[in-house]
Amino acid sequence: MLKTILSISGKPGLYKLVSSAKNMIIVESLIDKKRLPIYAKDKVVSLGDIAMYTSEGEEPLKNVLGNIKKKENGGKTSIAPNSKPEELYNYFGEVLPDFDKDKVYPTDIKKLLSWYNLLIDSEVDFEKDETADAAGEKEGEEKTVPAEAAAEPKKAAPKASRAKANATPKASSDAKTSQRSTRKKV
Template sequence: MNLRGIVAVSGRPGLFKLVGQNKAGYVLEGLDAQKVKIVANISTTKLASLEDITVYGEDEDLKLVDVLANIAAAKGNVPDAKADGATLKTFFEEVAPGHDTEKVYTSDMKKIVTWFHLLKDLPLFTEQPAEATAADVAKPEEKTDKKPKAAAKPSNAKAPSKTAQPAKKANMTSKKGV
């Protein structure tokens, strides 16, 4: 399962695909039917990649990727996110054995089931996680002693005027004389 680039945004329902980044923030596209594109502010918005999310476990935390894979294997038994708490708890005992029943709330279970229903139609469950290949690993190690070429100056950039430099010097000398 490959969940790279799929994020949950704090304060917004649903899941988003990280499309890019600009000066204002992250460019996100909704995974729902509307495909809404938003720009989430870098400084105020918290993004959580689904690859990095874990579920509280009794001994050790369970990766969300593994829980979603178990839900996908359960095929026809997946309840609706609006199901009652008892149904979700018994379902989670099957798909996430060893989860901490005191720390994992029914609302968390509903959120994970909702996310599964958003992701089940996408080809994410058949894709393999992106792993570094030998060629990708070799590229960063191949460093040369060559200096990078100087960047070309944009054509709309103004050259510093010759009069500006002597004026600065004049100000500096006048300060010394005072």
């Protein structure tokens, strides 16, 4: 589920992917449910692609959010995102004990806590399995394709020379022609 939740640089909050087009995507804000287009020039990051640094490597954001949910029993965080850096580090140490204190900054923890609270308020199930969702969507897409459309290929359009030969003349000899002058009056 986190693959469809996006963070957009320069815009507050999180956004849910609604649709995508050739040169833009349509997103819906989790805060006020307004939809807006996001173009290729905007920096967009999926929460499924984010990880937190640990002493051994990286921990996916899905696991970190799951740890926070276990600690808070499914509710909002007990600490405010705008707390002092020492308090943030202590709280995050309880959630992810082996996080790298040199690479994880207080601003990262603030952003993570505000994202978690926003996901809880929006009732987004971020612990849902991504691969099961993708397989379900693919199966659903295959079932909705009509059999006639899949079985019969489209016919090519007639060539221009044939189209001209088959076309009816625009004006017949019986039609009135306009006698109007196109000369400018001076």
